[in-house]
Amino acid sequence: MYFTAPNAQKLTFDRKNHSDETLLALYESLLIPRRIEEKMLILLRQGRISKWFSGWGQEAISIGAVNALKPDEFILPMHRNLGIFTGRNIPLERLFSQFQGKKSGFTKGRDRSFHFGSMAHHIVGMISHLGPQLAIADGIALADRLSGEKKVTLVFSGDGASSEGDFHEGLNVAAVWKLPVIFVVEHNGYGLSTPSEEQFAFKFFTEKGPGYGMEAIRIQGNNVLEVYDAILNLAKDLRENPRPVLVEAITFRMRGHEEASGTKYVPKYLMEDWAKLDPVDNYESYLESIGVLDEKTKEQINQKVKTAINDGLEVAFAEEAIAANLEEELNDVYAPFTQKVISHEEPNSEKRFVDAISDGLRQSMERFPNLILMGQDIGEYGGVFKITDGFKAQFGADRVRNTPLCESAIIGAGLGLSLKGYKAMVEMQFADFVTMGFNQIVNNLAKIHYRWGQNADVVIRMPTGAGTAAGPFHSQSNEAWFFHTPGLKIVYPSNPVDAKGLLNAALEDPNPFLYFEHKLLYRSISKQVPDSYYTTEVGKATLVKEGDQVSVITYGMGVHWAMKAVEESGISADILDLRTLLPWDQEAVTQSVKKTGKVIFLQEDTLTGGIGAEICAWISEHSFQHLDAPVMRVGSLDTPVPFAPNLEKQFLPETRFKAKLKELIEF
Known part of the structure; x- marks a missing residue:
């Protein structure tokens, strides 16, 4: 030997x-x-x-x-x-x-x-x-x-x-x-x-x-x-x-x-x-x-x-011997933090989804001199989606760091920075590539405060979603992988205003965040967005449309599919945009269910084992007495994301959602 x-x-x-x-x-x-x-x-x-x-x-x-x-x-x-x-x-x-x-x-x-x-x-x-x-x-x-x-x-x-x-x-x-x-x-x-x-x-x-x-x-x-x-x-x-x-x-x-x-x-x-x-x-x-x-x-x-x-x-x-204390166990999952929401201020200007993210990230860099950005090609190149275009010139190479192609090490380095009082933002080039850093997220970032009281001040930006004919390795919706992990916080904005406000809020919070941003929304939608720094409340859903026939609970691209479907069908619907997936807003869900008595959950993620399954089960357990029909859910096919546009269109749930919504209304 x-x-x-x-x-x-x-x-x-x-x-x-x-x-x-x-x-x-x-x-x-x-x-x-x-x-x-x-x-x-x-x-x-x-x-x-x-x-x-x-x-x-x-x-x-x-x-x-x-x-x-x-x-x-x-x-x-x-x-x-x-x-x-x-x-x-x-x-x-x-x-x-x-x-x-x-x-x-x-x-x-x-x-x-x-x-x-x-x-x-x-x-x-x-x-x-x-x-x-x-x-x-x-x-x-x-x-x-x-x-x-x-x-x-x-x-x-x-x-x-x-x-x-x-x-x-x-x-x-x-x-x-x-x-x-x-x-x-x-x-x-x-x-x-x-x-x-x-x-x-x-x-x-x-x-x-x-x-x-x-x-x-x-x-x-x-x-x-x-x-x-x-x-x-x-x-x-x-x-x-x-x-x-x-x-x-x-x-x-x-x-x-x-x-x-x-x-x-x-x-x-x-x-x-x-x-x-x-x-x-x-x-x-x-x-x-x-x-x-x-x-x-x-x-x-x-x-x-x-x-x-x-x-x-x-x-x-x-x-x-240690005595179990339920309140203490639950409270120690996250580092203590009470968000103080910073309100919108005038003036506003028209911003695309991608511009709102970039604007929020730039203002957070100005607000927090200890914030370090890391990711592949985010320096001079500005990132593959140009979120950080011009950042290196403004903030310098020390704070806007191009990284080798090694997601695990960069997420781990983010945790190391946090231990020394820095804030870290790590950009996944595509959310699909987070698999290479999965262990650092679910076993280090998520558990460190519960294990020995140390916070992990790390935000991981996750360009996600299908609809761009990018195939099975650049189109996945993988938020459900992390939804199951105590200690993480997950946000998923559907519009430019929330995109900026939720990113700023995530960067303020000393706990680990996954921030999902849908690639198809980057340059396809725009809105009047405050130019000043502001934050959106984490853990709080929002009603983007009010009605009384049905509650559509959704997030991300699902908000836009739902809006289109109810407008085309003439259905009077509550459309509840969760915005925060972990922790999610149980109170808002309950209020909408009580109001309409019919619920459908829409997600872009594949159907089996998705976030909708958990929330629909929770509704059945806690709001059964308010229901007038079975709780329904719609998601993408239980297949990998296909490449060809016609196959991808079949994979995504938009068409099936319209049929399922009609079925629920007629129940």
Whole structure:
């Protein structure tokens, strides 16, 4: 196999000019995660904790790194980086409460192990998908560059996670933008049970760096002094000469991926060879050999560490099991924000849908100097739909950023910017391409506040919809994919006035937004739109037409189809434009249903599993007594969006809606 232990039977340390105090501080810092691990393995066998991801044998990487950086520089750890948390002096009682799902843990019992962050300690915790961390580090480093702060960001990856696309995207963006990120790959030979030669076709990660146009160095990850010196020197250099560097730390995982996995798949000789390179035992022996650590000092440090651990555990175990609080659970899905609607002001001028979006985005850029725009071709080219035409000249390349073709990394970078107090707008060239960034949206942006109280101030603009004969990859309506995800807010304007007002409102709100804008409306409709900055109320539907025979509930292009159908048929209809899809306006829906007694939902999205299905079910459950007919819904065919105009016309629901509306009226 590729991955074997070094020939040396012991580690070679070089103290250089480090003081005795520094050497001993590193020893104590190294000892804490090892002693915690020893305790946790006992507690796991006793059933007092549910799971444990071991970093046994890899502690020197975390300890060397955390001690080499400044306390206010961000670190983004993985499963096996307990030393990052202890090295940043997180109170042990809170850490242990986190492991047990107690209220005083960092996630209030909503997540476990190291799936949390702490802004006070400049740590951003992982999610189980591993790779998305790298892009967040890019965003933090970008924020530091934009603010003129001479800082570095350090992010961890395992050798297994390096097979993910997020690894490539994270490194590529950092290299292109010359971001001061230290990418540390803990090369421990296995991704769970899969050995390195089944993960990648190279031997060392130092071979990858030049391919990204970045430096790459390899260090002995079990040697705490080697790690400490390498990161210390790199950080000092990168603060003055910003650029990314790939650091490969060779090490070995001495226990299972998690304890239930065991290590039976690991050849015995590897375990024996690497045991001789134990980072704690070897460093301890070295300090003793040079007279820095004697038995008395060693005992004092060990006792201090054990006492701190036992005291922390006593506090954590004494805390009562968490009690479920429905109101708190629901309230923590979003970051607190009360919108103050800014009213329209004169004068108005005729604006197309596309112009209203551009106008709102420009005024938001002027209103929020910390707003950063990112997307493919949005710079000099102005975006494929010219929304940002002229923005680069007005606001500069730092704030209007052309990006590589990597949706996941750019959304992740938006989150990183948000962590540093910036606002981010990410443009999907087409809504269809959001699939490449799906994980960042539904697992990072949407969940981060509920998990550990950190907001994600990111708006993703989504040019959407069919009717332009663009085929199955440039025409999809995919809002329902995200409608199911708690923590997101979704708006979908149908006219230029709402297009500007809802975009401004989304950019004001510190929560993650998806802003859908129908491509066919860009240059096909216009309206008198206020020239001044204003906002539209999020979560509030609007009646665009009033009647008493039927309620048509719809959004986006559906509003225009509904208006045309009722005018041609002479039907007296309430046409309710939802405008906000998440959270949607239950009160407005209820009022219209009570008024007409007949309801039809119209959506451009395919019929099955769409937003209409949820709202129609809700109406049947909550307003059944007001209904005079079955609740009906119309959507596009349950097929991909076809290319040929005649096929696309058949796919879309406009014609079927007219027939269904007539059927409902006659019921």
